[in-house]
Amino acid sequence: MPRGERPLGPEDTALLRFAGDLRRLRDQAGKPSYRELARRANYSPTALSDAAGGRKLPSLALTLAFVRACEADPAPWTKRWRELAAEHAQPLHPNSPYPGIEPFTENDAKHYFGREFLVEQIVESVRVRPLTVVFGASGSGRTSLLPALDDAVVVTPGENPVEDLAAALAGLFATTTADVLAEEIRQDPDHLRLRLRQHRPGLVLLVDDAEKAFGADDFTAAVTRCPHVVLAVRADHRQRWHELGAGGDAAEITVEPMSADQLRRAITEPAAGIGATVETAVVARLVADAANQHSLPLVQQALAETWRRKRGMTLSLAGFEESGGAEHAVARAAETFFAGLGEQDRAAARQVFLRLVSVRRDGIARRRAPRPLDVDADLLDRLAKARLVTLTEDGAELTHDASLRWPRLAAWIDEEGENLRTHQQLVTAVELWEASDRDPLALYRGVRLRKAKELGEFLTVQERRFVDISARRETRRSTALIAVVAVLIALVPGTVVYALSNERKITELAGRELGGKAISASEALMEQRRPYADKYALVGYRVSPSPEAEKVLRLANAVTRGIPFTGTPKDDADVVVAPRGDMAAVTDADGTDRMWSLDEDEAVPGKRFADRHRVVELAERRAVTKDHTGQEHLWAVSDAGDITHLSALPDRFRTLDLSPDGSRIVGKVGGAGDAGLPTPDETEHAELYDLSDPRFPRRLPMPVRNPETVALSHDGRELATGTWDSDAGTTKIEFWHIGGTYEPASPALSQNVYVRSITYSGDGRWLAVEHSPESIVEVWQRVPSGTPVLRARLETTLRSGARVTFASEDRVAVVRDNVFEVQRLYASDRSPDRLVYVVGHGNSTRAVHRAQHDDFLVRSGGRDPELLPYELDAGAIIKRMCEKDGARLTDSEWVKSFGEVERVEVC
Known part of the structure; x- marks a missing residue:
C-alpha cells in the first residue's frame, strides 16, 4: 500500500500555502496517484510528490507539469510561481557580472563588452578634440560608455547645474570650496578652464544627461571651454544642442543599437570573465529578442535575474525561463511604474502607451516606429527612466515588443482595438497627405471623417489639424456634392460600367461559357486597372478550373492587391x-x-x-x-x-554587392566599365569591407584583385568571385571564406562564357550564374566541400539582364525586362517546373520573396512604380478573399455581367 503524504502543518508561509494549493488542486482532479500524475506529466512520482511537499520551491517547469497533469490552467500558476520565486531567489551577489537595469559604473568596466570599438572611438576623439558629444537613445548604453576613461570626473547636472559641477570638482583644488568655485564659475565661466589647465591638465570632464543643463548658460559655457570634455546627450535633444550653438567643431558620436555579434559578446563575455557560462539557448533567445534594438538595459536585467537562478556557474535556459526573461522584466517594471502614479498620471500614461501601439487590419498589435508625442515631457522622461519607452531623435517608441504582452496594456488594446485601427488608418492618411504636398483630394470625408472625429485624445496636434481641415472642406463640398450625385444618378442607367457585354439578359450559359466570360471580364478589368478583377477571376476559376484560369486568378489577385x-x-x-x-x-x-x-x-x-x-x-x-x-x-x-x-x-568606390544582412560590402575603385564584356583598366581594383561598425568600415583582404563579377552570401561570410580569361574565353568562379584572412570555401567552377552576375540563395544551397550576353541563367546546387552540380538551365529569347532571387521551397524567381517567372528546383536530375511565366510585369525590379506572406513583390510593369504581391498558391488566395469577404460579386454586379444566369457561390 502506498505511503500517504506527509502532513504540511500550519500553512503560515507563502511556500507552504503554495504546496497546500497544489495538493488541493490534485484533490479537485479526483486525487490521482502520483504514479498516474507521473504518467501524465512525464516527471517521476518522487519529483511530483516533492513539488507539493512544501520543503523547497519546485522549478517552474515541474510546477506547470503538475498543474497540467491536474488539467488546470497554467497561466495563474505561472504568475504565482514567479511572485514566490522572487521572494526565494538568491540576492544579487556583489560579484554578479551583470548590473541589471542600472548603467555600468567605473567598477563594472571589466564586465563591459560589445562596445569596445565605440569606446576606442570616444577615447581617440578625446585625444584630438577638446569637446566630444555622444548622442544615444534612452537605453542605448551611452551613459555606460563614460567610465572607460581613466583620469575622469563624472558630473550629472540636476536642478542647479553649476552647484553640481562645483561639488564634483571642488575636491580637485585644495584651496577652494564648492560654494566658492560655484560663485567663480558664475562670475567668469572661463575660470574653470584656467583652474583645470593649472592643476589637472589631463582631466576629462564627463557630463552625463547633459541635456538637463541646456537651459543653464553659465554651466554650458564653463563646461564647453574645458580642455577635455565628453557630453552624453539623449538623442531626442540633438536639435536643442545644435540650437545652443555651443559645440563649435565638437566631434559628434552616435550610439547605435547593438548588432547581434556585439550583443552576443555583451551576454557571454562578462560571465566568462569569472568562470561562468551562458547556455547557447539563452544567448539565442536574448539575441533574437534584442539585437538591433535599444534594449540593452532589459537584457542586463533579464541576465541579472537569471544569475540569481543559476545552476552552479551556468546561466541555464531553465533559470532564464523561471525569471520570465525580458517579458517578465518589462511587465514587472511597467506594473511598478504604474502603481506609483496618481489617477491623472495613470490616465496620461495609458494614453501614451496606446499612442505607441498600432493595430493592423488582421488585428495584430505592434509597436509604432518612433514618433513625436505632444504629451507631458516629465512623464515621458519617467517612462524612459523606467525603460518602458525609448526616446530617440525621431520621437518615442515602446522599448520592446514584450511591452505588448504586459497584461494591462493588452487589456487596453482590446478595449480600444477599433479606435487603434481607425487611428492607424488616420496616421497613414496624414502621411500620404503630407507626402502629396497636402493635396485636398487626400483629405478625409464621410464615414472616415466621422470616425476620426471620435478619436478625441488619440489625436496629436498634427492629426487634429488634418481632421479640422478635412471637416472644413467637407462643409464646403456638401452643397456641390448633392448636385453632383443627382447628375450621376441620372447618368448611371445609360452607362456600361464594366464593359463586359452588351447583352444584359442572357438566360442560359454553359459552365465553360460562363467561366470564359468571367475570365475575359477579369482580364479587361486588369487591363483598365479597375476594381473586381479578382472577383471575376475567382468566378471563372470556380466554374471552369484550368491552368489558364488559375494563372488569371493569381495575376488578378496581384493586380488587385497592388x-x-x-x-x-x-x-x-x-x-x-x-x-x-x-x-x-x-x-x-x-x-x-x-x-x-x-x-x-x-x-x-x-x-x-x-x-x-x-x-x-x-x-x-x-x-x-x-x-x-x-x-x-x-x-x-x-x-x-x-x-x-x-x-x-571611399572616393571612386562603386558598390558591386551588399550582403543581405548588411554586414559586408564589396565594390570596385577605379575606372568604371560598361555592362557587357570587360574593358581592361590597370587602375581598377576590388575592395571588401566589414560593416560591424558602419561609421568606420574596416577593410578586409580581398582574395582576387579585380574580378569581373562578385557576390556575397546572405550572412556576408562567403564571397564568390568571377574572373574572366579573355585568351581562353572562360570565367573562373571561386568561393572564399572571408574575414581577417581568406581561404577557399569549395572547388572553383569554370564557365566557357563571360559571367555577368552571380547570386546566392539565402541558405547557401543554390547558386545562380547569369551568362552574357545571352542572359541564360544556370542554377547550381552547392555541395559541401565539393564542386557545385548543375541542376537547371533557364533560357529565354530576351537578352536583357536577368535579376535572380531565391525563395523558400527551392524556388527561383527571374525577372528579365518585363517578364517575371518562377521555377521550382530539384536536387536531382529532374528538370525544374515552371510555376509562373507572366509577361508585362517586372521592369527593372528584382522579384523579392516575402516569407511572412509567402508571395513575391514584382514591379507592375511600364512606368508606374507600383509593386504587385504575387502569390502562387491559388488555395491561399481563395481563402484570403473569402475570409475578408472580398470574393462575392454583389447582386447588381452579377446581373450586369451575366444577366439571369444562376449565381455561382465561390466560397
Whole structure:
C-alpha cells in the first residue's frame, strides 16, 4: 500500500500555502496517484510528490507539469510561481557580472563588452578634440560608455547645474570650496578652464544627461571651454544642442543599437570573465529578442535575474525561463511604474502607451516606429527612466515588443482595438497627405471623417489639424456634392460600367461559357486597372478550373492587391526593395529616393535620403546611396521612418554587392566599365569591407584583385568571385571564406562564357550564374566541400539582364525586362517546373520573396512604380478573399455581367 503524504502543518508561509494549493488542486482532479500524475506529466512520482511537499520551491517547469497533469490552467500558476520565486531567489551577489537595469559604473568596466570599438572611438576623439558629444537613445548604453576613461570626473547636472559641477570638482583644488568655485564659475565661466589647465591638465570632464543643463548658460559655457570634455546627450535633444550653438567643431558620436555579434559578446563575455557560462539557448533567445534594438538595459536585467537562478556557474535556459526573461522584466517594471502614479498620471500614461501601439487590419498589435508625442515631457522622461519607452531623435517608441504582452496594456488594446485601427488608418492618411504636398483630394470625408472625429485624445496636434481641415472642406463640398450625385444618378442607367457585354439578359450559359466570360471580364478589368478583377477571376476559376484560369486568378489577385506609392514618386522611378520585402526605396519627382514601409498590401511613406541621393543597394538595416557627384554613402535604416547617414564610402568606390544582412560590402575603385564584356583598366581594383561598425568600415583582404563579377552570401561570410580569361574565353568562379584572412570555401567552377552576375540563395544551397550576353541563367546546387552540380538551365529569347532571387521551397524567381517567372528546383536530375511565366510585369525590379506572406513583390510593369504581391498558391488566395469577404460579386454586379444566369457561390 502506498505511503500517504506527509502532513504540511500550519500553512503560515507563502511556500507552504503554495504546496497546500497544489495538493488541493490534485484533490479537485479526483486525487490521482502520483504514479498516474507521473504518467501524465512525464516527471517521476518522487519529483511530483516533492513539488507539493512544501520543503523547497519546485522549478517552474515541474510546477506547470503538475498543474497540467491536474488539467488546470497554467497561466495563474505561472504568475504565482514567479511572485514566490522572487521572494526565494538568491540576492544579487556583489560579484554578479551583470548590473541589471542600472548603467555600468567605473567598477563594472571589466564586465563591459560589445562596445569596445565605440569606446576606442570616444577615447581617440578625446585625444584630438577638446569637446566630444555622444548622442544615444534612452537605453542605448551611452551613459555606460563614460567610465572607460581613466583620469575622469563624472558630473550629472540636476536642478542647479553649476552647484553640481562645483561639488564634483571642488575636491580637485585644495584651496577652494564648492560654494566658492560655484560663485567663480558664475562670475567668469572661463575660470574653470584656467583652474583645470593649472592643476589637472589631463582631466576629462564627463557630463552625463547633459541635456538637463541646456537651459543653464553659465554651466554650458564653463563646461564647453574645458580642455577635455565628453557630453552624453539623449538623442531626442540633438536639435536643442545644435540650437545652443555651443559645440563649435565638437566631434559628434552616435550610439547605435547593438548588432547581434556585439550583443552576443555583451551576454557571454562578462560571465566568462569569472568562470561562468551562458547556455547557447539563452544567448539565442536574448539575441533574437534584442539585437538591433535599444534594449540593452532589459537584457542586463533579464541576465541579472537569471544569475540569481543559476545552476552552479551556468546561466541555464531553465533559470532564464523561471525569471520570465525580458517579458517578465518589462511587465514587472511597467506594473511598478504604474502603481506609483496618481489617477491623472495613470490616465496620461495609458494614453501614451496606446499612442505607441498600432493595430493592423488582421488585428495584430505592434509597436509604432518612433514618433513625436505632444504629451507631458516629465512623464515621458519617467517612462524612459523606467525603460518602458525609448526616446530617440525621431520621437518615442515602446522599448520592446514584450511591452505588448504586459497584461494591462493588452487589456487596453482590446478595449480600444477599433479606435487603434481607425487611428492607424488616420496616421497613414496624414502621411500620404503630407507626402502629396497636402493635396485636398487626400483629405478625409464621410464615414472616415466621422470616425476620426471620435478619436478625441488619440489625436496629436498634427492629426487634429488634418481632421479640422478635412471637416472644413467637407462643409464646403456638401452643397456641390448633392448636385453632383443627382447628375450621376441620372447618368448611371445609360452607362456600361464594366464593359463586359452588351447583352444584359442572357438566360442560359454553359459552365465553360460562363467561366470564359468571367475570365475575359477579369482580364479587361486588369487591363483598365479597375476594381473586381479578382472577383471575376475567382468566378471563372470556380466554374471552369484550368491552368489558364488559375494563372488569371493569381495575376488578378496581384493586380488587385497592388501596392502603390502615392503622392511623391515620379513616373519610371527607381524601385529598390529590401531583402525581406518590408521596405522599399523609391525615387521622388525631384530625383531623391524616399524610404517606404511595406505592409501586406500598402505602402506608408517614410524619410527621404539627402538631396539627390539614389539608393544603389538596400539590405537589412543598411543602404548604400549615390549622390549627384557619383560619391557613394552608407546609411543606417532601422525602418522607413528611421534612417541615419553613417559615412561616405571611399572616393571612386562603386558598390558591386551588399550582403543581405548588411554586414559586408564589396565594390570596385577605379575606372568604371560598361555592362557587357570587360574593358581592361590597370587602375581598377576590388575592395571588401566589414560593416560591424558602419561609421568606420574596416577593410578586409580581398582574395582576387579585380574580378569581373562578385557576390556575397546572405550572412556576408562567403564571397564568390568571377574572373574572366579573355585568351581562353572562360570565367573562373571561386568561393572564399572571408574575414581577417581568406581561404577557399569549395572547388572553383569554370564557365566557357563571360559571367555577368552571380547570386546566392539565402541558405547557401543554390547558386545562380547569369551568362552574357545571352542572359541564360544556370542554377547550381552547392555541395559541401565539393564542386557545385548543375541542376537547371533557364533560357529565354530576351537578352536583357536577368535579376535572380531565391525563395523558400527551392524556388527561383527571374525577372528579365518585363517578364517575371518562377521555377521550382530539384536536387536531382529532374528538370525544374515552371510555376509562373507572366509577361508585362517586372521592369527593372528584382522579384523579392516575402516569407511572412509567402508571395513575391514584382514591379507592375511600364512606368508606374507600383509593386504587385504575387502569390502562387491559388488555395491561399481563395481563402484570403473569402475570409475578408472580398470574393462575392454583389447582386447588381452579377446581373450586369451575366444577366439571369444562376449565381455561382465561390466560397
